[in-house]
Amino acid sequence: xxxxxxxxxxxxxxxxxxxxxxxxxxxxxxxxxxxxxxxxxxxxxxxxxxxxxxxxxxxxxxxxxxxxxxxxxxxxxxxxxxxxxxxxxxxxxxxxxxxxxxxxxxxxxxxxxxxxxxxxxxxxxxxx
Amino acid sequence: xxxxxxxxxxxxxxxxxxxxxxxxxxxxxxxxxxxxxxxxxxxxxxxxxxxxxxxxxxxxxxxxxxxxxxxxxxxxxxxxxxxxxxxxxxxxxxxxxxxxxxxxxxxxxxxxxxxxxxxxxxxxxxxxxxxxxxxxxxxxxxxxxxxxxxxxxxxxxx
Numbered sequence: 001x002x003x004x005x006x007x008x009x010x011x012x013x014x015x016x017x018x019x020x021x022x023x024x025x026x027x028x029x030x031x032x033x034x035x036x037x038x039x040x041x042x043x044x045x046x047x048x049x050x051x052x053x054x055x056x057x058x059x060x061x062x063x064x065x066x067x068x069x070x071x072x073x074x075x076x077x078x079x080x081x082x083x084x085x086x087x088x089x090x091x092x093x094x095x096x097x098x099x100x101x102x103x104x105x106x107x108x109x110x111x112x113x114x115x116x117x118x119x120x121x122x123x124x125x126x127x128x
Numbered sequence: 129x130x131x132x133x134x135x136x137x138x139x140x141x142x143x144x145x146x147x148x149x150x151x152x153x154x155x156x157x158x159x160x161x162x163x164x165x166x167x168x169x170x171x172x173x174x175x176x177x178x179x180x181x182x183x184x185x186x187x188x189x190x191x192x193x194x195x196x197x198x199x200x201x202x203x204x205x206x207x208x209x210x211x212x213x214x215x216x217x218x219x220x221x222x223x224x225x226x227x228x229x230x231x232x233x234x235x236x237x238x239x240x241x242x243x244x245x246x247x248x249x250x251x252x253x254x255x256x257x258x259x260x261x262x263x264x265x266x267x268x269x270x271x272x273x274x275x276x277x278x279x280x281x282x283x284x285x286x
């Protein structure tokens with residue numbers, strides 16, 4: 001199990017988040033027919049810890065969560081729910097992932113008329 | 129090694145470096161700042177270009193990534209990113225008709241969409257991974273450049 005599947009499970013099963021987005025959480029790209037609101041997560045980059053024997057046991061991925069919704073109120077609610085369900089806790093799963101807040105940016109797409117919030121978290125996880 | 133502990137050490141090294149520059153006579157400091165900042169930012173620029181080259185862009189974005197040092201008075205800042213005003217004529221093919229045509233690519237108009245993605249397209253980040261990939265080397269390169277700069281100045285004055 002990787003940190004990606006652990007994050008997926010935590011978001012989809014999140015007590016605060018799941019009533020808002022259901023299972024509309026995607027890695028890398030949203031399904032073509034995905035209806036807002038939804039979240040797309042992507043690994044932006046990864047710092048890894050290398051040991052002298054060449055093995056690495058920890059990684060520090062920078063993960064971008066793009067929250068898209070039809071209203072700003074909905075974006076704010078989902079961002080807060082995401083924070084409640086994943087920030088500052090060790091997520092269930094073998095990767096023992098924890099996420100700490102890094103940065104946040106708001107956006108609005110004129111073509112799709114969707115409000116967005118791009119939230120970055122720095123992960124700390126076991127690579128095995 | 130890139131643990132949080134080692135990042136803290138790197139930050140300490142960087143702060144030590146800044147203190148060393150501050151301790152230089154004012155005349156020397158200006159040149160040292162430019163030279164040292166440039167040495168660090170070049171690494172980020174090179175890395176950003178290599179990450180941008182992986183994106184599906186026409187190549188205009190990769191070519192436009194540049195390094196600018198700002199701040200005429202006070203402390204200086206190095207900025208790495210697409211150059212404002214950069215334009216490149218690129219050739220495209222219309223997917224429906226197969227006709228070829230030329231258009232002007234202006235990377236500053238779309239570079240943020242590549243870095244952060246949109247609701248329908250995935251992000252192809254090039255700045256954030258470049259910073260992550262080089263942060264261990266930047267402090268070292270800057271320290272080496274300061275050493276080189278001072279050695280040159282001393283050689284000139286003797």
